[in-house]
Amino acid sequence: MSLFWVVLVGGLAAFAGSGLALGAALGLTGLLILQFLAGGATFVAVDAVWNVLNSFTLSAIPLFILLGEIMLRSGVSQKIYTALSPVFQRVPGGLLHTNIAVCTLFGAVSGSSLSTAAAVGSVAYPEMTKLGYDRKMVVGSLAGGGTLGLLIPPSLSLLIYGALTETSIGRLFLAGLLPGLLFAAMCMGYIYFRCR
Amino acid sequence: MNDQPIDDWHSTALKRCEKWLTSLFVALAVLAAIAGAMIVGLIGISVAMRYLAYAPFRFTEELVGLLMTGAFFLALPLVTLRGEHVRVLILVSNLPGHVTRRVGVFAGLLGLAFCLWFFALCLPWLEFAFDRTIKTEVGRLLMYPWMAVLPLSMLLTGVAFLMRGLLAGNRKAR
Numbered sequence: 128m129s130l131f132w133v134v135l136v137g138g139l140a141a142f143a144g145s146g147l148a149l150g151a152a153l154g155l156t157g158l159l160i161l162q163f164l165a166g167g168a169t170f171v172a173v174d175a176v177w178n179v180l181n182s183f184t185l186s187a188i189p190l191f192i193l194l195g196e197i198m199l200r201s202g203v204s205q206k207i208y209t210a211l212s213p214v215f216q217r218v219p220g221g222l223l224h225t226n227i228a229v230c231t232l233f234g235a236v237s238g239s240s241l242s243t244a245a246a247v248g249s250v251a252y253p254e255m256t257k258l259g260y261d262r263k264m265v266v267g268s269l270a271g272g273g274t275l276g277l278l279i280p281p282s283l284s285l286l287i288y289g290a291l292t293e294t295s296i297g298r299l300f301l302a303g304l305l306p307g308l309l310f311a312a313m314c315m316g317y318i319y320f321r322c323r
Numbered sequence: 324m325n326d327q328p329i330d331d332w333h334s335t336a337l338k339r340c341e342k343w344l345t346s347l348f349v350a351l352a353v354l355a356a357i358a359g360a361m362i363v364g365l366i367g368i369s370v371a372m373r374y375l376a377y378a379p380f381r382f383t384e385e386l387v388g389l390l391m392t393g394a395f396f397l398a399l400p401l402v403t404l405r406g407e408h409v410r411v412l413i414l415v416s417n418l419p420g421h422v423t424r425r426v427g428v429f430a431g432l433l434g435l436a437f438c439l440w441f442f443a444l445c446l447p448w449l450e451f452a453f454d455r456t457i458k459t460e461v462g463r464l465l466m467y468p469w470m471a472v473l474p475l476s477m478l479l480t481g482v483a484f485l486m487r488g489l490l491a492g493n494r495k496a497r
Contacts, residue, residue, distance in 0.1 A: 145430040146415040148408030151484075155437040172441070173448045173473070180392040183384035186362060189391065193359070 131164055184290040188283055195242030198233070204246040207232060220322035222260065223268045224315050226251050230272030231311045234279035238286070244273025271314050279307035334493050341486055348401035348479065355397035358390045365390070382462025389469045396476035403434070403483035424492055431488015438481030445474035
């Protein structure tokens with residue numbers, strides 16, 4: 128068992144640390160473990176890759192990523208941000224609240240934290256630094272708000288979890304809604320008290 | 324031409340190879356994009372057929388899965404050649420130049436090793452499907468033409484890793 132951890136941690140550190148693509152680093156470590164610690168069972172790797180990718184449920188993932196890209200490139204995120212900006216103008220924290228609110232809205236469409244943070248950040252960061260907001264607070268609100276993309280349905284992580292464990296994806300999405308909104312409210316509460 | 328330093332000749336040859344490979348890989352990526360568009364179209368038509376015409380397609384789920392796998396593996400060589408994968412660069416970016424060069428070559432070789440290993444594993448798997456003309460359960464779609472994309476992609480991705488390793492070594496050496 129200890130050898131397993133040595134190969135796993137050592138392999139990942141050496142391969143990923145060399146700047147190799149993370150997928151290839153993970154794959155190579157996995158193949159080494161299968162070859163030397165699982166009796167040469169590397170043949171399962173191809174089946175595993177095929178079965179994961181050949182799944183109708185998971186076909187939603189590239190489509191959500193595509194949707195996020197369309198929203199980012201088409202300028203819709205800019206329009207949502209501009210529309211929500213006046214709402215929090217008089218609240219302590221101002222546009223920092225707008226970041227969280229737009230991330231919440233964007234999370235309800237894109238399903239990925241990365242695309243949420245990228246879409247909102249590319250609009251909000253230049254605007255807010257120009258207006259003299261504290262950079263740490265801006266980046267903090269975007270990084271925190273970006274995680275809402277993962278929590279608020281539809282969420283890619285919940286989709287993958289549901290597909291792999293055969294849990295109802297609809298119920299998982301419902302379970303993510305309230306914590307997502309609660310998290311957004313807590314972020315806004317923190318910003319309010321911090322900026323008061 | 325013969326008077327050119329070896330480094331220049333080497334880098335010109337590498338650039339030509341990279342250009343040629345990029346053209347090939349872009350063509351494959353275009354096929355991947357077409358497969359992606361087909362997924363969207365197929366799901367749209369399938370939903371319309373199910374809820375408006377009450378005549379659902381039998382093969383939608385299986386064909387979408389096959390198209391997604393095909394799209395993923397067809398796009399892989401170009402993504403690898405352009406180095407657009409998720410990578411951990413915190414260590415490499417803090418190393419001195421000559422070490423970075425060697426680590427870049429090492430990473431390229433590791434990528435090549437992974438691809439060749441996976442390619443070797445794909446062959447008996449594909450042969451099994453080909454010998455038995457395996458088809459999908461519901462739609463009865465022949466699977467081996469789709470499965471053949473895996474070894475092909477692994478081979479080309481291996482070439483892309485090798486090219487990246489060579490380019491990393493050559494770039495810093497000059």
